[in-house]
Amino acid sequence: GQSLEQPSEVTAVEGAIVQINCTYQTSGFYGLSWYQQHDGGAPTFLSYNALDGLEETGRFSSFLSRSDSYGYLLLQELQMKDSASYFCAVTMNTGFQKLVFGTGTRLLVSP
Amino acid sequence: GAVVSQHPSRVICKSGTSVKIECRSLDFQATTMFWYRQFPKQSLMLMATSNEGSKATYEQGVEKDKFLINHASLTLSTLTVTSAHPEDSSFYICSARAIPGTGGPSPHGYTFGSGTRLTVV
Numbered sequence: 001g002q003s004l005e006q007p008s009e010v011t012a013v014e015g016a017i018v019q020i021n022c023t024y025q026t027s028g029f030y031g032l033s034w035y036q037q038h039d040g041g042a043p044t045f046l047s048y049n050a051l052d053g054l055e056e057t058g059r060f061s062s063f064l065s066r067s068d069s070y071g072y073l074l075l076q077e078l079q080m081k082d083s084a085s086y087f088c089a090v091t092m093n094t095g096f097q098k099l100v101f102g103t104g105t106r107l108l109v110s111p
Numbered sequence: 112g113a114v115v116s117q118h119p120s121r122v123i124c125k126s127g128t129s130v131k132i133e134c135r136s137l138d139f140q141a142t143t144m145f146w147y148r149q150f151p152k153q154s155l156m157l158m159a160t161s162n163e164g165s166k167a168t169y170e171q172g173v174e175k176d177k178f179l180i181n182h183a184s185l186t187l188s189t190l191t192v193t194s195a196h197p198e199d200s201s202f203y204i205c206s207a208r209a210i211p212g213t214g215g216p217s218p219h220g221y222t223f224g225s226g227t228r229l230t231v232v
Contacts, residue, residue: 044223098160
């Protein structure tokens with residue numbers, strides 16, 4: 001089976017930096033993505049890593065270590081609107097390259 | 112940008128009836144579509160993968176006779192929840208992968224519909 005573990009909840013204040021970790025065990029691997037989902041909404045793509053290292057996209061950065069089966073999402077200069085659920089997801093290199101989601105982390109940003 | 116239109120956004124049905132959910136890629140061709148189910152405060156669980164012109168591939172534990180998937184064209188996939196029961200109440204979301212060169216969605220190829228909130232009473 002596939003396993004992608006994340007912390008269930010993270011809290012932080014506006015302007016702070018927060019890191020959300022993801023450890024995975026999957027039978028195949030193309031890359032690791034990160035999605036944001038507000039309550040009742042669809043997931044929104046944030047970042048993708050196929051190779052080891054850091055990818056930076058504005059206030060969001062994502063890191064991947066394939067040898068450690070580990071990645072993280074770094075959110076800087078937190079804003080209230082960043083309060084949402086964040087999911088890591090593995091693109092499988094088997095079958096139809098399906099996307100398997102992590103357990104999800106609920107981020108609460110306070111003033 | 113690439114858009115996936117999902118309808119209806121919200122549906123309430125009586126127990127025992129069937130509900131059809133449509134997912135349509137508007138400006139690109141989707142070789143593969145994925146259907147997910149999400150219960151409150153939980154993750155997205157992949158139900159099945161559909162490919163145009165072939166049978167869907169279901170994940171372990173998902174009843175293929177209950178969740179009928181049809182991928183009739185490169186822009187349309189449907190999920191029908193048959194004989195719905197209250198425990199089928201959930202948020203259903205589709206996702207599409209583009210055929211390369213037809214106007215791809217996000218950088219690594221997936222675009223999500225806006226989801227369907229199904230309530231079975």
